[in-house]
Amino acid sequence: MSLFELKDKIAIVTGGAGGIGTCIALQYAKAGANVVAVSRNQENLDKVAAEIKALGRESLAIATDVCIPEQVDNMVKQTVDRFGRIDIMVNNAGRGSLPVMPEELSFEDWNTIIALNLTGPFLCSIAAGKVMIEQKSGKIINISSTAGIKGSPGMAHYGAAKAGVINLTKSLANAWAQHNINVNCIAPGLTATPGLKSAGWMPPDKTEDGTPVPPLQFPHGPEEVANLALFLASALSDHISGELIPIRGSVALDH
Numbered sequence: 001m002s003l004f005e006l007k008d009k010i011a012i013v014t015g016g017a018g019g020i021g022t023c024i025a026l027q028y029a030k031a032g033a034n035v036v037a038v039s040r041n042q043e044n045l046d047k048v049a050a051e052i053k054a055l056g057r058e059s060l061a062i063a064t065d066v067c068i069p070e071q072v073d074n075m076v077k078q079t080v081d082r083f084g085r086i087d088i089m090v091n092n093a094g095r096g097s098l099p100v101m102p103e104e105l106s107f108e109d110w111n112t113i114i115a116l117n118l119t120g121p122f123l124c125s126i127a128a129g130k131v132m133i134e135q136k137s138g139k140i141i142n143i144s145s146t147a148g149i150k151g152s153p154g155m156a157h158y159g160a161a162k163a164g165v166i167n168l169t170k171s172l173a174n175a176w177a178q179h180n181i182n183v184n185c186i187a188p189g190l191t192a193t194p195g196l197k198s199a200g201w202m203p204p205d206k207t208e209d210g211t212p213v214p215p216l217q218f219p220h221g222p223e224e225v226a227n228l229a230l231f232l233a234s235a236l237s238d239h240i241s242g243e244l245i246p247i248r249g250s251v252a253l254d255h
Contacts, residue, residue, distance in 0.1 A: 006230075010083040020222040035057065037059060066093045066123060072124055086131045090140075090141045093120050114157060121142050136179055140182070141186065146248060148163040188246075188247045189247060
């Protein structure tokens, strides 16, 4: 048995209907986990759940707004009612915004981004954490951003929220170590998701003379984030908690 296996583990992945979240959900299923995919779009979730089932694993697709406590509690209850436990909680739901200078940032936009990117992970961590405390085991993986490390002048609200996720990770890891709950944080840089590719946000992958850009100087894909999320969910990370691990796929962009 490989230490990377997640055979019969129960994992919840928020933001599971696209980009990084879908990659994590499918990676977990390939490793043997049963996966609960969570997002606000039921139709997209159903497609992901079908892919998971095609891999021979069980799946639930639960439409949930992670900013609303009652919906989060319902999502956790449905998971426990179906599977009896929660082994892995991945807080991936989140989004940025169009660049805006801080002095032009509205209070409404501030609250919206803080709610999704910070309040959501808090609510999901607490709801799943209560189940894990009873089990005396569990792994929580928060998806932050390098914007939470180095700041984001054009998205001050997003950078502040992602910095909060990093601190929340460390606080929960310290509080819940006594319950054998690992809490860690991944901070991706610019990630070549289908959405960002289609929006034209990716730099060219070749130089002017047609030479391929070296991989470490080009944004990483969502698969790289999923690989790290697999490691942090596996037995290989059993003695790692409270840690922040950046993924800087593009040295030129992130420094």
